[in-house]
Amino acid sequence: MSVFSSGPETGSEGGWSLADLGWSSARAEEAASVDPAGVPGRVIRADRGHSLIAIDGYVLSVETSSAPAQPAVGDWVTLDPGVGSGRISSILRRATRFSRATALSSDSTGSVEEQVLAANVDLALVVEPAIDLNPRRLERELLIADGATRAVVVVTKLDLVSDIAAIWNSLEPVSAHRPLIPVSALTGEGLDRLRAHFEAGTTLACFGASGVGKSTLINALLGEERMATGAIRADDGRGRHTTVTRELFPLGNGVTVIDMPGIRALSTVASAEAVDDVFEDVARLAAGCRFADCAHQAEPDCAVLAAVEAGELTEGRLGAYRKLLREAARQRRRTDPLERDAELRKQKAFGRRRRRNPDPKRQRR
Ligand SMILES: Nc1nc2c(ncn2[C@@H]2O[C@H](COP(=O)(O)OP(=O)(O)OP(=O)(O)O)[C@@H](O)[C@H]2O)c(=O)[nH]1
Ligand SMILES: [Mg+2]
Ligand SMILES: [Zn+2]
Helix, strand or coil: CCCCCCCCCCCCCCCCCCCCCCHHHHHHHHHHHHHCCCCEEEEEECCCCCEEEECCEEEEEECCCCCCCCCCCCCEEECCCCCCCCCEEEECCCCEEEEEECCCCCCCCCCEEEEEECCCCCCCEEEEEECCCCHHHHHHHHHHHHHHEEEEEEEEEEHCCCCCCHHHHHHHHHCCCEEEECCCCCCCCHHHHHHCCCCCEEEEEEEECCHHHCCCCCCHHHHCCCCCCCCCCCCCCCCCCCCCCEEEEECCEEEEEEEECCCCCCCEEHHHHHHHHHHHHHHHHHCCCCCHHHHHHHHCCHHHHHHHHCCCCCCCHHHHHHHHHHHHHHHHHHHCCCCCHHHHHHHHHHHHHHCCCCHHHCCCC
16 A cells, blocks of 8 residues: 555654554454454545545555545545555444535535535534634534534633633533633643543544634644644734644544634534534523423513523523524425425415415415
């Protein structure tokens, strides 16, 4: 097989071991049953047409046109030992996945395809900068990160602010039961508290908008400047999308981290269940409304509105909940063929009603 580069340090003998990449006895058993003769490895970067795959001691650049499926960063694979240039013979079971729905432009039925952005992530690091606290953005990032089993909220750039209480006041109602950890990549403050959440063998992924400090955080955790970082723009304080590819790095102790470039808008596959997961407090309140289909607008005995009234829930958070639920429903109509048909029927029926009854006031549903 062609060796693309060897190891974390050029010239180092072995490079990363499978253990450095998070290999476990359970995965070894799985690989042995799926493809006993195969060479196990992990996808550390997936590009169109080829992937970088780390096997014990080496990193290979492998063509993926003949792979059983499009590999994603974080995938465990086995390689065919008989093919010199490397060929993926199997992709092991994905414990978790982050996906995005992409429209098939060539397909007039409007069907969508699932693009797996990263696989086998155990813990999402949702990154927010202390200098620009934005609970609404955090809600969206948590929704994007919902594909991981667990999430922690990392508040970066702690060295640039003096008011620590503001971090808690602004973000804790949103982070809820998830750990909220302020850190500074500059001074190292908080990094050990963050590391305490990294169990041996887990795969982490950094989520967050451009410029919030994801790559700088990974460098601080690595203790070396491996990732390129970029100064934020002076005019609007936004990032420059410095990181453009998703890449996996070992942090030691079998812990690995994937630097995820900022995902624009909510193009991820977000379900109403995922929204309820992120807005657990609102969902719990809603269970106490008189009507099961309460829209929490003006209905009698609405437990959600009562909580807003009592100051236990902010209007902003309720508004975000409604908005994201609407977006999830809209996306579901686009992506789910059954839902799409139901929506088309509804639109046709609406058209028939309108022809029968042209009074616009009575068309409201
Ligand atoms: N003072 C201070 N600056 C930081 C900290 N973390 C990141 N920065 C700065 O923030 C800017 C953006 O950091 P990056 O790490 O490139 O941000 P990113 O999230 O990876 O951005 P993209 O790759 O564009 O998605 C850089 O100028 C960093 O030096 C921190 O803890 N303290
Ligand atoms: Mg970056
Ligand atoms: Zn209600």
